[in-house]
Amino acid sequence: MQTPAPVDYAKATSVADALAKLAEHGEEARVVAGGHSLLPMMKLRLARPDALIDINDIPELAGVRIEGDEIVVGAMTRHRDILDSAVLAEHYPVFREAEKVIADPIVRNRGTIGGSMCQADPASDLSAVGSALKGSAVVVGPGGSRTVALREFHQGPYETVVGPGEILTELRYPIRPGAGSAYEKVERRAGDWGVATSGVYVVVSGGVVTDCGIGLAAVGADHFCSPEGEAALIGKAPTEENLGAAAAATAASCSPHADQRGPADYKSHLAHELTLRALRRAARASQGA
Amino acid sequence: MQVNVTVNGVEHAADIEPRMLLVHFIRDELQMRGTHWGCDTSNCGACTVWVDDEPVKSCTMLAVQADGKSIATVEGLAKGGVLDPVQQGFMECHGLQCGYCTPGMMMTARALLDRNPHPSDEEIREGISGNICRCTGYKNIVAAVHWAADHPATSEVTA
Numbered sequence: 001m002q003t004p005a006p007v008d009y010a011k012a013t014s015v016a017d018a019l020a021k022l023a024e025h026g027e028e029a030r031v032v033a034g035g036h037s038l039l040p041m042m043k044l045r046l047a048r049p050d051a052l053i054d055i056n057d058i059p060e061l062a063g064v065r066i067e068g069d070e071i072v073v074g075a076m077t078r079h080r081d082i083l084d085s086a087v088l089a090e091h092y093p094v095f096r097e098a099e100k101v102i103a104d105p106i107v108r109n110r111g112t113i114g115g116s117m118c119q120a121d122p123a124s125d126l127s128a129v130g131s132a133l134k135g136s137a138v139v140v141g142p143g144g145s146r147t148v149a150l151r152e153f154h155q156g157p158y159e160t161v162v163g164p165g166e167i168l169t170e171l172r173y174p175i176r177p178g179a180g181s182a183y184e185k186v187e188r189r190a191g192d193w194g195v196a197t198s199g200v201y202v203v204v205s206g207g208v209v210t211d212c213g214i215g216l217a218a219v220g221a222d223h224f225c226s227p228e229g230e231a232a233l234i235g236k237a238p239t240e241e242n243l244g245a246a247a248a249a250t251a252a253s254c255s256p257h258a259d260q261r262g263p264a265d266y267k268s269h270l271a272h273e274l275t276l277r278a279l280r281r282a283a284r285a286s287q288g289a
Numbered sequence: 290m291q292v293n294v295t296v297n298g299v300e301h302a303a304d305i306e307p308r309m310l311l312v313h314f315i316r317d318e319l320q321m322r323g324t325h326w327g328c329d330t331s332n333c334g335a336c337t338v339w340v341d342d343e344p345v346k347s348c349t350m351l352a353v354q355a356d357g358k359s360i361a362t363v364e365g366l367a368k369g370g371v372l373d374p375v376q377q378g379f380m381e382c383h384g385l386q387c388g389y390c391t392p393g394m395m396m397t398a399r400a401l402l403d404r405n406p407h408p409s410d411e412e413i414r415e416g417i418s419g420n421i422c423r424c425t426g427y428k429n430i431v432a433a434v435h436w437a438a439d440h441p442a443t444s445e446v447t448a
Contacts, residue, residue, distance in 0.1 A: 002329045009290065009307035009353050039349050040330055054354060104419025106397060107331055109343045110350065190418045
């Protein structure tokens with residue numbers, strides 16, 4: 001039987017209350033959101049916090065809304081609500097396509113975007129999407145709040161800029177009129193982490209790509225993105241040849257490791273092929289086709 | 290730590306350790322053994338119950354997190370001695386072999402039909418993708434869910 005080690009528990013009723021409880025319980029306290037990464041890690045003693053501060057019942061942390069020229073997604077927004085969000089589906093279908101292949105419907109009822117971002121698994125689909133879209137994260141601590149670019153959010157595998165005593169409260173994504181977006185993933189079986197994934201947006205204007213973002217998970221892409229692949233495409237017509245060159249530059253910028261999900265050369269191949277497929281679809285969508 | 294929950298409409302109170310998982314609370318504290326405890330890693334779905342009307346895997350939620358919430362388990366599916374159509378469908382279509390996954394499958398199937406009364410094969414398969422049948426009896430499980438969709442009125446217990 002797998003059971004977590006003894007742990008204190010406190011339910012927070014607001015962000016201020018959560019910060020106070022984190023401060024009260026010290027550095028070994030951890031925030032628990034959906035718990036679908038943290039609780040399994042606690043069962044295996046890979047994580048052993050002294051206290052859990054539960055933020056599930058803080059309504060202000062959940063929901064998708066538009067604020068100015070950004071889409072704001074609360075950290076406690078559950079996967080299922082991202083999958084069902086009309087706002088996200090309208091502006092960035094990449095979210096729905098990614099969510100459809102994250103875990104399974106029951107896990108999606110519970111898991112959250114903030115938890116997924118803070119877990120910072122190298123195969124995290126939403127980290128790839130966030131980096132592709134060049135979004136930002138709002139982190140609140142005792143000293144106030146700060147906004148961090150998602151491309152600087154991850155410090156390494158399972159490490160983020162969110163420090164002890166701090167809470168990730170929001171994810172923000174700039175709205176880009178005319179952008180097309182798409183997500184591609186190869187997984188060993190339904191609901192698994194990706195062997196490789198690629199999520200992109202493309203803006204085509206006047207026959208050329210004026211803006212794009214390429215995010216990848218599970219293939220050793222620094223900060224889940226490929227500025228090299230983006231640079232190879234900006235200013236070019238979205239022809240098969242140019243998209244292929246950008247996909248090749250993307251794959252070359254990744255450093256996948258061999259593991260139980262596959263050998264490195266296979267993952268490099270997937271980084272190329274999945275990026276190409278995502279770019280094709282996103283470019284087509286941006287051109288209204 | 291004190292926890293108050295409503296399970297299948299009945300209120301329960303208990304004093305438990307914060308680390309106790311919801312599945313163990315239901316099975317060991319409340320002695321309701323209909324909910325099965327399977328893989329312990331939120332993969333298999335045998336422990337699926339509803340918390341505030343949403344299916345969740347109870348091996349990956351602490352019982353204290355359910356404080357003040359309403360839980361539904363497989364014991365609550367039949368109403369007044371009448372099986373839920375999902376239960377009847379599993380009988381009619383031989384939707385179980387060893388039966389280990391069945392409580393979770395049925396809780397997931399009921400939630401699916403509540404949202405989508407006439408799902409396609411594909412929608413059923415996607416809907417139960419978080420519930421693993423290690424007998425691999427999916428064909429009959431999908432048929433059982435179709436049967437329930439085709440017979441929405443509850444039926445008399447015939448077993």
